[in-house]
Amino acid sequence: MHRTPRLFLFAAPLAAVPGRAVAAGMPQLNVHDPLLIGQVVWGAVIFAGFYIVLSRSALPRIERVLSNRRTRIQNDLDIARRAKAESDRASAELLSTRHEAAAQARANVERIQNEARLSAEAHARETAKRLEADIANAEARIAQSREQALSSLPAIATGTAQNLVSRLIGEQDEQTIASAVKRVSA
Structure with missing residues (x-):
């Protein structure tokens, strides 16, 4: 259904071409044709006219667009360079x-x-000083306790000797026992 109009569109131009023009070759390339000079002149006139019209109207607009684009691209590149430097x-x-x-x-x-x-280090020194003071205090207490123990030793020895003598002999001569303990401890 759709093929018929398309086929007609392609076949119609072929039917309109005369057979003699197709058989003779391309007339545009026939140098001996008297119409060739007129066609070349008119082609040059039309080309010059198009060039003048385009150079006065369209080409300046195109140049402005290209110039604006170049300026905008250059500005964008400058902005990008400044941004990159920053x-x-x-x-x-x-x-x-x-x-x-x-x-x-x-x-x-x-x-x-x-x-x-x-x-x-300061804490260690303070701890060492405190420990040395504690050791000195402990040594002083030990020395004091030793002195007390040594000073009470004759009394304890005398008491013990008296108890032993009274159990063994049954009598107690305190003076003799005390002098004997003093002789032994000296």
């Missing part, structure tokens, strides 16, 4: 700031470590 500066500044922050953080860590070490 981005590079910001990136370099960020990198520099990061390096400075890292160096400052390292310095802070070292300072805190040194403070902690010094604090630990």
